[in-house]
Structures are given as C-alpha cells and as structure tokens.
Amino acid sequence: MGEWIYEVIRQGGYLGIMFLMALENIIPPVPSEVIMGLGGVAVARGDMAFWPLLFWGTLGSAIGNYGLFLVADRLGYERLRPFIDRWGRWLTLEWHDVEAAGRFLRRHGHWVVFLFRFMPMFRTVISIPAGLAHMAHWKFLLFTFVGAAIWNVALILGGQWLGHTLAQAEEWLGWVTVAIGALTVVLYLWRVINWKPKEQ
Known part of the structure; x- marks a missing residue:
C-alpha cells in the first residue's frame, strides 16, 4: 500500500510535491502530513x-491557500452567502460559521x-475569512x-526519522493514509446525514 504512494511521490519529484500540497489545501486527497512525511x-x-x-512543498501550500483566499476576496460576503446558503449541507458549513470565523x-x-498553520483542522479554513x-x-x-x-520542517524531519528508524516506513505511512481517508469520508457522510442548520 505505502510503497506505491512513496513511488508516486518520488517519481513526481519536487513539482509533484508542489502539486499535491496545493491540491491538498483545496480538495484533500492525501493529507499534507503524509505527503511531506513521505518526502522526509x-x-x-x-x-x-x-x-x-x-x-x-511550502510553495504548494501557499498556492492552494491563496486560491481559497482569492475566491473569498473576490466574492465578498454578499455574493458568497447565497452560495453557502444553497450548498451548505454538502459543504457542512453555514453562514453562521463564516461570520463567526470572520469575527x-x-x-x-x-x-x-x-x-492556524499549525492546526490541522483549521489551517486551510482560515484562508476564507x-x-x-x-x-x-x-x-x-x-x-x-x-x-x-x-x-x-517538522513533517520532513519526522519523515526522515521514520526513514532512518523503520525499514518499512512508507508502508506504515501508506496505511495511515488509508485510515485518515476512510475516517474523513465517514465523518463527512455523518455530518451530511445529520445536518441541521441553525435558526437564522
């Protein structure tokens, strides 16, 4: 499992790392912890x-976050609100959350x-407010x-430590990727099914 992910990252080189890190901030296919960890x-x-x-890797992070920032900056509150009101269930986000983050x-x-760049749950979301x-x-x-x-830096050093310490480091990180992906899907579906917008 982990070996093929490692090979994809290794064969993609630095530009592949940049692309994955940018994409991870917009549509999280593989968490940055795994991308940079395997880079380490x-x-x-x-x-x-x-x-x-x-x-x-850092340039990719900046590009992905800047994309979200630009969308919010260009749309503004007035044009973004109808979009969130319409698609809030699928985004598991409502206007109240956006206003709270802005405040x-x-x-x-x-x-x-x-x-917030050091908080896995919030480092991407903060780009919108x-x-x-x-x-x-x-x-x-x-x-x-x-x-x-x-x-x-912390992720790369952690990956380096694993690479020196564990012979099958990429296999271990590969299963972590699968577990995080599965948990993300389950949590997302749970939120969509149980979505109850607050009273406006």
Whole structure:
C-alpha cells in the first residue's frame, strides 16, 4: 500500500510535491502530513534533498491557500452567502460559521492566519475569512508561507526519522493514509446525514 504512494511521490519529484500540497489545501486527497512525511522518508533514503523539498512543498501550500483566499476576496460576503446558503449541507458549513470565523479573525488580528498553520483542522479554513476580510495579499502570503514552512520542517524531519528508524516506513505511512481517508469520508457522510442548520 505505502510503497506505491512513496513511488508516486518520488517519481513526481519536487513539482509533484508542489502539486499535491496545493491540491491538498483545496480538495484533500492525501493529507499534507503524509505527503511531506513521505518526502522526509525520500530525503532519508537519498531520493530527495531537504531544502528543495521544503521550498516546493511550502510553495504548494501557499498556492492552494491563496486560491481559497482569492475566491473569498473576490466574492465578498454578499455574493458568497447565497452560495453557502444553497450548498451548505454538502459543504457542512453555514453562514453562521463564516461570520463567526470572520469575527474571530477581526478580534485577534491577522496573526491568526500564521498561528492556524499549525492546526490541522483549521489551517486551510482560515484562508476564507482572511479573504472575506480583504487582508493584504502580501501579508496573507507571507504569514501562510512562513507558517507552512515551519510546519513542513517538522513533517520532513519526522519523515526522515521514520526513514532512518523503520525499514518499512512508507508502508506504515501508506496505511495511515488509508485510515485518515476512510475516517474523513465517514465523518463527512455523518455530518451530511445529520445536518441541521441553525435558526437564522
């Protein structure tokens, strides 16, 4: 299981890493923990180098998050609300959540964008209220790139440790990928089935 995922990442090279990290922030097919973790395994085995892996992986994270930011920034509250009201069940998101995230961002400042890069559940979602708040593009990209870089360093080092410690590190990470994917699907279906919008 894990061996073919490792081979896909290794054969795709740094541009493949960038593409997967950008896609992971928009449509999470494989979590970044696995992508960069397996990249770290590749570093340990001499198939990749640390600094190019860190740069391209972080660039991919920034591109994916910037895409979400731009959509929210261009649409704004007025045009985004009808979309969320219509598709909220399938997004498992309602307008109340968007407003709450926006208030949180305004109350605690733009540093929230940086801090949320270390929280697996929120590091992508925060791009939307940041766009709706029309945060300065350069500031969003800077906070996103630096925060994602720090997170990716930890993931690469963890992958390197696994690569040096476990002979079948890619197999272990492969099964983790399957487990996370299955859990994500189950949780999503549970939320859709039990979706009950709050009273407006």
